[in-house]
Amino acid sequence: MAEKGKEVRASPMELMKQLPGEDCGDCGFDTCFEFALAIFDRRKRYDECTKLNDAQRKALAKMLAPPMREVVLGVGERARRIGGEEVMTREELGFFGKTVIAYDVWDTMSEERLRDRLKEIYEIKAVKVKEAFSADAIAVRNVSGDPKKFKEAVKIVSEQTDVPLILCSFDPKALRVAVELVKDKRPLLYAATKDNWADVLELAKKYAVPVAIFSPNDLDTLGAIAKTFAKNGVEDLVLDPGTFTEPGSLLQTFCNLIMLRRACVEDGVKEVSYPTMAVPATITMTVGDRKKAAQLETMLANALITKGINLVILHYPNTWGFFPMVMLRESVFKHPKAEEKVDPGIYEFNEPDELSPVLVTTNYTMTYGVVSSELERVKVPCWLLVVDTGGLSLDTVAGTGEWADLLEEAVDEFNLDEKVKHRILIVGQVVAEYKEDMEEALPDWKIVIGPKDSTEIGPFLKEKWKEFLKESGIEA
Amino acid sequence: MSGEKKLKIKLKKKEGAPSAATTEGNELFKLLSKIAKLLDGVDSLRGVEIEAEEIVLEGVMLPTDLLAGALRQATAAPAAAEAVAPPKPTELESFKFEKPVRSYVGKFEEVKIGATAEEGGSRAFTLTIGGSETPAMHAFEGRLPHRPVVAYLVFDEDPGLPETLLEYYGDVKDDPVAWAKKCVEEFGAKMIFLDLRSTDPHGTNRSAEDAAKTVKAVLEAVSVPLAICVRSGDMKKDVEVLKRAAEVAAGENVILYCGSLTLPAILAAGEALADEIYEYFKAAKEHGHVVVAYQPLNLPGIAVLNKAAMEHGVPKSKILIDPGSVAVGYAVEMAISAMDAIYNKALVGDESYQMPLMYIPANAWMYRESYDDVEEWGDTEQRGHAWEIGTAMAALMSGAHLLVMLDPYAIDAVENFLDRLYLPKIESVEGLLRHLPGSNCKACGFETCKELADAVLKGETDVDKCQRLGDAGKRAVKKLLSPPSPPVVESEEIASWIKELP
Numbered sequence: 001m002a003e004k005g006k007e008v009r010a011s012p013m014e015l016m017k018q019l020p021g022e023d024c025g026d027c028g029f030d031t032c033f034e035f036a037l038a039i040f041d042r043r044k045r046y047d048e049c050t051k052l053n054d055a056q057r058k059a060l061a062k063m064l065a066p067p068m069r070e071v072v073l074g075v076g077e078r079a080r081r082i083g084g085e086e087v088m089t090r091e092e093l094g095f096f097g098k099t100v101i102a103y104d105v106w107d108t109m110s111e112e113r114l115r116d117r118l119k120e121i122y123e124i125k126a127v128k129v130k131e132a133f134s135a136d137a138i139a140v141r142n143v144s145g146d147p148k149k150f151k152e153a154v155k156i157v158s159e160q161t162d163v164p165l166i167l168c169s170f171d172p173k174a175l176r177v178a179v180e181l182v183k184d185k186r187p188l189l190y191a192a193t194k195d196n197w198a199d200v201l202e203l204a205k206k207y208a209v210p211v212a213i214f215s216p217n218d219l220d221t222l223g224a225i226a227k228t229f230a231k232n233g234v235e236d237l238v239l240d241p242g243t244f245t246e247p248g249s250l251l252q253t254f255c256n257l258i259m260l261r262r263a264c265v266e267d268g269v270k271e272v273s274y275p276t277m278a279v280p281a282t283i284t285m286t287v288g289d290r291k292k293a294a295q296l297e298t299m300l301a302n303a304l305i306t307k308g309i310n311l312v313i314l315h316y317p318n319t320w321g322f323f324p325m326v327m328l329r330e331s332v333f334k335h336p337k338a339e340e341k342v343d344p345g346i347y348e349f350n351e352p353d354e355l356s357p358v359l360v361t362t363n364y365t366m367t368y369g370v371v372s373s374e375l376e377r378v379k380v381p382c383w384l385l386v387v388d389t390g391g392l393s394l395d396t397v398a399g400t401g402e403w404a405d406l407l408e409e410a411v412d413e414f415n416l417d418e419k420v421k422h423r424i425l426i427v428g429q430v431v432a433e434y435k436e437d438m439e440e441a442l443p444d445w446k447i448v449i450g451p452k453d454s455t456e457i458g459p460f461l462k463e464k465w466k467e468f469l470k471e472s473g474i475e476a
Numbered sequence: 477m478s479g480e481k482k483l484k485i486k487l488k489k490k491e492g493a494p495s496a497a498t499t500e501g502n503e504l505f506k507l508l509s510k511i512a513k514l515l516d517g518v519d520s521l522r523g524v525e526i527e528a529e530e531i532v533l534e535g536v537m538l539p540t541d542l543l544a545g546a547l548r549q550a551t552a553a554p555a556a557a558e559a560v561a562p563p564k565p566t567e568l569e570s571f572k573f574e575k576p577v578r579s580y581v582g583k584f585e586e587v588k589i590g591a592t593a594e595e596g597g598s599r600a601f602t603l604t605i606g607g608s609e610t611p612a613m614h615a616f617e618g619r620l621p622h623r624p625v626v627a628y629l630v631f632d633e634d635p636g637l638p639e640t641l642l643e644y645y646g647d648v649k650d651d652p653v654a655w656a657k658k659c660v661e662e663f664g665a666k667m668i669f670l671d672l673r674s675t676d677p678h679g680t681n682r683s684a685e686d687a688a689k690t691v692k693a694v695l696e697a698v699s700v701p702l703a704i705c706v707r708s709g710d711m712k713k714d715v716e717v718l719k720r721a722a723e724v725a726a727g728e729n730v731i732l733y734c735g736s737l738t739l740p741a742i743l744a745a746g747e748a749l750a751d752e753i754y755e756y757f758k759a760a761k762e763h764g765h766v767v768v769a770y771q772p773l774n775l776p777g778i779a780v781l782n783k784a785a786m787e788h789g790v791p792k793s794k795i796l797i798d799p800g801s802v803a804v805g806y807a808v809e810m811a812i813s814a815m816d817a818i819y820n821k822a823l824v825g826d827e828s829y830q831m832p833l834m835y836i837p838a839n840a841w842m843y844r845e846s847y848d849d850v851e852e853w854g855d856t857e858q859r860g861h862a863w864e865i866g867t868a869m870a871a872l873m874s875g876a877h878l879l880v881m882l883d884p885y886a887i888d889a890v891e892n893f894l895d896r897l898y899l900p901k902i903e904s905v906e907g908l909l910r911h912l913p914g915s916n917c918k919a920c921g922f923e924t925c926k927e928l929a930d931a932v933l934k935g936e937t938d939v940d941k942c943q944r945l946g947d948a949g950k951r952a953v954k955k956l957l958s959p960p961s962p963p964v965v966e967s968e969e970i971a972s973w974i975k976e977l978p
Contacts, residue, residue, distance in 0.1 A: 088611075089611075089813070089817075090812065090813055090816065091814075091817050127852075128805075141974050141975070142975075143977075145975070190974075194568075198564060216967035216970055216971055218967065219573035220571055220572055220573050223571035223572075228568050231565075231569060242970055243970060243973075244969055246948065246952045246955060246969055247899045247952055247959070247963075248896075249964075249965045249969065250896035251897045252965045254873075255613065258613060259576055263576045266576060267574075267576050269573075269576075271571055272573070279973060282973045284978060285948040285973070286946075286952045287913065287949060288915070288944030288945040288946065288949050289913035289914055289944060291858075292913065294858070295858065295861060295862065298866070299862075299865045299866070299869055299889055300893070302804075302870065303893070306812065306869060306870045306873035315977055318854055318855070319855075320855040320862055321854075321858070321859075321862050323853055323862075324859070324863050324866040327805035327845075327866075328804045328808065328866055328869075328870060331807070331808050331809035331812075332809055332812065332870075366807050369806070370806065377844045377848070451678075452709050453709055456678065459678075
C-alpha cells in the first residue's frame with residue numbers, strides 16, 4: 001500500500017534554530033535569519049553555511065529534504081543533480097531539478113561514425129548572457145543486442161567525454177559489462193523493467209549507480225519496482241512511465257508524468273517520489289523524415305521541459321534546437337525569487353564615439369536584455385548607462401520616487417561626462433513624469449524622453465539624434 | 477565456534493489443508509524464529525543442512541529466501557553472510573498507484589468565435605475555445621473539452637518579414653487579403669488574426685477608415701472566424717481603429733484585440749479607467765464581439781479589465797485573457813507563472829480569471845534569435861521555426877486556449893502535436909499531409925506527398941504505399957484516418973525504443 005501524507009515543511013524559524021546564529025556573513029547574508037529565509041525558499045542550499053556542525057547539518061538535511069529524491073548522475077564538474085521537486089507549478093516555489101538534455105549514440109555505429117557523432121554532440125552550444133551550455137549527458141543504446149559491442153561503444157564514449165552516461169539496454173548482461181567499465185563515473189542504468197528488474201537490481205547494488213525504471217503506461221508496476229529497489233537499498237531512481245507519441249497516446253504520456261509528480265509532491269507517495277524522465281526521441285519512430293523528426297522531437301522536449309521533467313533523451317543533435325530548448329529550461333528552472341541583476345555601468349554598443357547617444361536603463365536583467373539585444377540588432381552606435389536600481393525594472397523603480405537620485409549617482413560614478421561631449425540622456429517613457437526631478441538632479445544634462453517600446457529605439461535614434469545634437473549646438 | 481555441529485531440521489506440513497498461503501508462511505516464520513533462538517550465540521553456520529518435506533508454498537517467498545532472511549536477522553553476524561548468499565528478491569513488492577485526482581469548483585468559460593449566417597454573421601463555421609475543468613494536460617481528472625485553436629497572424633502591411641517567412645508570404649506580404657486567402661486556402665487556416673499595424677501613428681499611420689476597409693475585404697475574402705488586432709502603443713488611435721472595425725464586422729463575432737490598454741498607475745477599487753477602455757468595451761458590446769484583457773504579466777490588471785468589461789455589459793463568455801505573450805528567452809517563465817496562477821485562481825472559483833487564455837507565440841519573430849544569421853546559433857531557418865514552436869509549447873503546456881502564430885511550418889508542427897493529443901478524425905489533405913514525411917520522395921508512385929494524401933483520403937490507395945514511414949508512422953496515420961474510440965495506449969508502441977530508433 002502507498003504510504004501517504006505530505007510532510008509539512010520546516011518554517012524559517014525552525015531552520016533558524018539549527019543555524020550557528022553568529023551572523024558571520026560568510027554565506028553572503030548579513031544575518032543567519034536572512035540565510036534561514038533563503039534556505040527555506042531554496043534560493044540557497046544549507047551547506048553554503050560554513051559554520052555548521054554535524055548535528056546541525058544532519059538536522060537541516062532532514063528538515064529540508066524535498067519530497068522528491070535528488071539523484072546525481074555522473075561525477076565531477078559535469079555531474080548533474082536532478083529531482084528534488086516540491087511543487088506542481090513553478091509559481092508555488094520553483095522547479096529545481098533542471099532537465100538534463102541527453103543525446104544518443106548507439107553500438108551498431110562504426111568507430112569512425114561514433115566518433116563523428118560524438119563530435120557533433122560536443123559541438124552543440126548555447127550562450128545566454130555569459131553562461132555557456134552544452135549537451136548534459138550521452139545515452140548509449142544497445143542496438144546490436146550484443147554485450148560485447150555495447151561494451152566497445154561505451155568504452156569509446158567514456159574515453160571521449162566526461163559528461164554523465166546513460167547506459168541503455170534491457171539486457172542485464174550488456175548492462176553488466178558496460179557498467180563494469182564505467183562504474184566510477186556514476187552512469188545511469190536504463191532500465192529496469194518488469195522482466196529484468198531482479199538482475200538490474202543486483203547490478204545497481206553491486207556498483208552503487210542510479211537506475212531508471214521503465215514501465216510503459218503501467219504505474220502500478222513502476223511503483224512496485226521502485227518500492228522493491230528502495231527496500232533493497234537502491235534509492236537513486238529515475239522513473240520513466242513511457243513516452244507515447246502516437247495520436248491518442250500523447251496525452252497519456254503527460255498524464256502519467258503529471259500524476260507521478262503530484263503523487264510525490266502533494267500526496268507524499270514515497271514509492272514514486274523520484275525524478276521523472278522521458279524520451280522525446282521516440283517521436284521519430286512515427287515520422288518518415290529526418291528534418292521533420294528533429295523539429296518534432298525538439299517540440300516535444302520543450303513541452304516536457306515546461307512541465308519540469310528532469311531528464312530527456314534526444315536523437316537529433318543540433319544547435320538550432322538546443323538553443324531555444326536551453327533558453328526555455330533556464331527560464332522554467334529559474335528560481336522565481338532569483339536576483340535579476342546585471343552589473344551597473346556604461347556599456348558600449350556598435351563602437352560608439354563621444355558624439356553617440358546615451359540611453360539609460362536599469363540593471364534589471366530583463367530590461368537590460370531587451371534593450372541590449374535591440375541595440376545590437378539595430379546597429380546604431382550608442383552608449384547604454386545601466387543604473388543600479390537593485391535589480392528593479394524601470395517602471396517599478398519609477399514608483400519609488402528615487403529614480404532621479406539613482407540616475408544622478410550613476411552619471412557621477414561612471415564619469416559619463418568624460419565619455420561623451422554632449423550632455424543628453426535618453427530615458428524610457430515610463431519615467432517621463434519624473435522629467436523635472438531628473439533635470440533638477442542633473443542640471444548640466446538635457447533629459448530626452450525616448451520611445452515606449454524597445455523596438456522603436458532604432459528608428460528613434462536614426463531619425464532624431466542629429467536634431468538633438470543640433471539643438472544642443474553640436475554639429476555631428 | 478570451535479567444532480562444527482550438524483543440525484537437522486525437518487519441516488512438516490501441518491495436518492489438514494492450510495487456510496491460506498500466508499498462514500503457512502507465518503507458521504514457517506514462527507518455526508524459524510525458534511531455530512534462531514536455538515542458534516543464539518552461534519557465529520558460524522557452516523554445515524547446516526536443512527531438510528524440508530512436504531511443504532507446499534503458494535504465493536509466499538521461497539523457503540530458502542525466508543530461511544536466509546530469518547537466519548540473518550537472528551544471528552546478525554557478518555559471518556552468516558558468508559554462509560548464505562544475500563537474498564535476491566524474486567518477487568516485486570505490491571503497489572497500487574492511486575490516481576491523485578482533485579476536484580475543482582471552478583472552470584474556464586467557453587468562448588465562441590465567429591458567427592454563421594444563422595447567427596447573424598457570414599462565417600462558414602464557428603470555433604469554441606476554453607471550458608477547461610482542470611489544469612493543462614490533466615485529462616485524468618477532468619474535461620479539457622476543446623482542442624486549442626491556432627490562428628494565423630496576417631499583417632496589413634509588411635512588418636519586415638525575415639527570410640524564413642518570406643518563403644511562405646513573400647508573394648502576399650503587401651496584400652492582407654491575398655495573405656489571408658493564402659493562409660486559408662493553401663495552409664488550411666481555421667482562423668485569421670489580422671494585425672492592423674499600418675494604423676500605427678508612429679508608422680504608416682493609416683486611418684481607421686482605411687483599416688475598416690481592409691477588415692471588410694478580409695471578411696469577404698475568407699469565411700473563417702476573424703480576430704482584429706491593434707497594438708501601436710497609442711491607446712487613443714488603437715481604440716479609434718477598433719471602433720470602426722467593430723462596426724464593419726458587426727455580427728461576425730470577431731475578437732477585438734487591443735495591446736495598448738493603459739491602466740491607472742495605482743489600481744484602487746472603484747478607480748475609473750481611461751475613457752478609451754470603456755469605448756472599447758462598448759464597441760464590442762454593441763456589435764457583438766469578443767474583447768481581450770491584455771496586461772502583460774500583470775494579474776491584478778487583468779482582473780480589473782475583466783471586471784470592468786463585465787460591468788459594462790460584455791458577457792463573461794465574450795472575454796479572453798492575454799497574460800503577456802513573451803517569447804522563449806525573454807522572461808517566458810513569467811508568462812508561464814502568470815498562466816499557472818490564473819489557472820490556480822480560476823479553478824478554485826475566482827470569476828475574474830475564468831476567461832480562456834490566448835497567447836501570441838508569433839512574437840518570437842520579434843527577436844533576433846529567430847532570424848539572425850549567426851553561425852554559432854545553428855541553422856537560421858530551423859532555429860526560427862523552433863523558436864516559435866518552443867514558445868507555443870510553453871504556452872500550450874501552461875493551458876493556452878488560443879495560439880496566434882505566424883510561421884506555417886511552426887503551425888503545422890503544433891497542429892501535428894495537437895493531433896497527437898486529441899486524436900481527431902483527419903479529413904483534409906493538409907491535415908493528413910502534416911503526418912506524412914513531406915519529403916516528396918516519389919517512392920510511393922505519386923509525385924508529391926500531397927498527391928498521396930489526396931489519394932489516401934479518396935480511398936484510392938493506402939498509406940502503406942509510403943516507403944519512408946515506419947510501422948509506427950503508418951499506424952499513427954491510420955489512427956487519424958479512423959480514430960479508435962476510446963483511444964488506446966499500447967505499451968508495445970515504445971517497449972523496445974532502444975533498438976527501434978532509426
